[in-house]
Amino acid sequence: MSTSTAFIFPGQGSQSVGMLADIADVEPVVNETLVEASDVLGFDLRNMILNGPAEQLNSTQNTQPALLAGSIALWRLWSARGGQVPAYVAGHSLGEYSALVAAGVIEFADAVRIVHNRGLYMQEAVPQGEGAMAAVLGLDDDKVIALCAETAHPGEVLSAVNFNSPGQVVIAGSASAVKRAVETFSAAGARKVMPLPVSVPSHCALMEPAAVRLEQDLAGITFSVPQIPVVQNVSAAIVTDVNALRANLVDQLSQPVRWVESVQLMIANGVDQFYECGPGKVLAGLSKRIDRSATVTPLESLSAFPMVGEG
Incomplete structure (x- = not known):
C-alpha cells in the first residue's frame, strides 16, 4: 500500500x-x-x-x-x-x-x-423554495460563522455548511435568510456571495x-x-x-x-x-x-x- x-x-x-x-x-x-x-x-x-x-x-x-x-x-x-x-x-x-x-x-x-x-x-x-444555499468568497471561516448567527432572524436557519477551501465557505438555510445574507455578507467584506442553483439546503438543521x-x-x-x-x-x-x-x-x-x-x-x-x-x-x-x-x-x-x- x-x-x-x-x-x-x-x-x-x-x-x-x-x-x-x-x-x-x-x-x-x-x-x-x-x-x-x-x-x-x-x-x-x-x-x-x-x-x-x-x-x-x-x-x-x-x-x-x-x-x-x-x-x-x-x-x-x-x-x-x-x-x-x-x-x-x-x-x-x-x-x-x-x-x-x-x-x-x-x-x-x-x-x-x-x-x-x-x-x-x-x-x-424542505418544501420547494423554502431553502437555499450560497457560496461566500473572501471571508475566513470564523467570520462566516459569526455572520450567519447575526443574519438569521428568529425561526430561521442559516449556517456555514461546506468548508471547501480557505476563503470559500458555502452557507445554507432558510431561503429568506440566505437572500438577506447576500447583502449583509457583502457589506461585511465578502469578495463575492453567489446564490447556488440548488433546490435543497444541504448540511444544515x-x-x-x-x-x-x-x-x-x-x-x-x-x-x-x-x-x-x-x-x-x-x-x-x-x-x-x-x-x-x-x-x-x-x-x-x-x-x-x-x-x-x-x-x-x-x-x-x-x-x-x-x-x-x-x-x-x-x-x-x-x-x-x-x-x-x-x-x-x-x-x-x-x-x-x-x-x-x-x-
Whole structure:
C-alpha cells in the first residue's frame, strides 16, 4: 500500500449529461457498472447519465446514484488496470458514499439504493423554495460563522455548511435568510456571495427530518471494517469503527462538510498525490487552494489511468 496517495470522490455539482461516455464506450467495466446501478434502481440510469435529459439527471434523487455509479465505475477501472491501492479515501458530501464503497465498508448495490433514497428524503424535507444555499468568497471561516448567527432572524436557519477551501465557505438555510445574507455578507467584506442553483439546503438543521429517515435505511444494511482508511466529513478524522461510520453518515446530512481539514489531515499523514475519482475537476481545484503543493489528477480521462500491469 502506498503511503503517499489518496482517492477523493466528488459530490453533487460534478454531474453532466454524457459524463464518462467516452470511457464507457471502450471500457466494459465502466459500462457494466452503470448498467448494474440501473438494475438496482429499476430504471435506466445509464441512459440518463449518457443521454439525459439534464432536467432528470439534475434531480437530486437521480444525481446522487448517477455520481456514485460514475465514481465507482472509475474506481473499478483503476483496480482492473492494476492501479495502486491508495493510503486513504475520502469523499465530499455525497462522495463519501463512493469512498465507503471503495474501502469495502458498504456494498455498491446498497449504496445505490441508499443515495437514491437520500436524495428523495432531502428533497422532501424542505418544501420547494423554502431553502437555499450560497457560496461566500473572501471571508475566513470564523467570520462566516459569526455572520450567519447575526443574519438569521428568529425561526430561521442559516449556517456555514461546506468548508471547501480557505476563503470559500458555502452557507445554507432558510431561503429568506440566505437572500438577506447576500447583502449583509457583502457589506461585511465578502469578495463575492453567489446564490447556488440548488433546490435543497444541504448540511444544515433543515435536513434533520431527512436524517431521521436515512438512519432507518442505514440500520438495514451491513457495514464492514474499512479495507482502506476513510476520512469522514463530519469529524475530518480517520474512522474505523463501523458504528461511528454509520452514525457519521446520518450526522453528515445536517452538519458541515469539513473538507479543508480532511485534505489537510491526509497531507499531514504523508499524502502528496490525490486522484479525483469521478466526473469533473471540482475537488482538484479545491485541493490546490487548500495546499498548493498537492498534486491532484482527475480520473475523467483514460490517459490518467495506468496501463494494465503498470500498477
